[in-house]
Amino acid sequence: MQSASEQWFDEAYYQRYYFDKKTRVVDPAHADRLGAFVCSYLQYLRVPVQRVLDMGCGIGLWQGMVARHLPGACYQGVEYSAYLCQRYGWQRGSVVDYAAPEPFDFVICQGVLPYLSAQDLRRALDNLGRLCRGALYLEAVTHEDYERGTIDEGLTDPRQHRHRTQTYRQGLGRHFIDMGGGLWLSRQAQVPLFALEAPGW
Template sequence: MTSRAEMTVRASFIAAYTRHIGCPVASILDAGCGLGLMRESLLRALPGATYVGLEYSEYLCNRYGWVQGSLASYRPRKPFDLVVCFDVLQYLDDESAEKAMRNFARLCRGVLFFSALTRRDWRENADQSRTDRDVTMRTGAWYRKRLTKNFRPIGAGFWIRRGAPLVTWELESVG
């Protein structure tokens, strides 16, 4: 469970880092947006950008105006400059999570900000009294193996779409 304040800080960080690496952001996909807690902060920090909230829950889509759909099968007309997928894929089974990660390549032409609860995070980092345990626990390696097919990790949850003309310095990147 994440607070609005935490999501505001996270959204500001995402916007600042995409600017730092020179990624112009005209379009944002918040994949599995839930209540849309990052929407206002992302749009404030990335003026002029459009925001699409993608959510599976029909109730949340009706209430907040999000696009209803599955991350595994969503097909927009064109890819987004920035895709945010924060703590969503642990709620999917392995097959659906793999399809979703393959779909990231179609959805994102620039930067992907990705996070998911891992087994290690559950053991070492999560406040288990307030973290949902009814999820599919996977290793970080499981996610990295699938993401690196189409993205290059640059640290802190950021991944650059392979082929995107963005510069990151060696010591500011992972690996």
């Protein structure tokens, strides 16, 4: 199977999954808790954050959370959807091959990777390693999430790929240390860790 076509991510897609209160996948209260948790965890770990990349930023939910919890950090939204780039002014790009002059301190990639084929997923995970020198927050539903019934399939886009958890972990493990809670610390980061703080160390 191929990666998602850019035509998928039109106005109708975002109306269905983000703007319509009956069918949206975004719970504002959950998003607020998530932003507070991730940013507080970064501060606890003492990861310095000046530059933030939101890779597949969608409607920009993280922009306000970064402004609230990481004041002074510069936020860069990058999006594959031409519709959203026109509507919000995001920079156009794909997680598979987006390049930047220098890596970012904090990279967010939420709900993007399941839309990629296996080959593009491998390329994207390596690219995230190049783009991040501090910490990565990653959210992606996996094959095992469907098996365990964790996913509400009525709300989830059925066109997503169901990559196995181990595929993500192997790809990420080349560049990051699993810190739990969806947060991954770059192996380039100069952050001292106790052995039991990092489940993936």
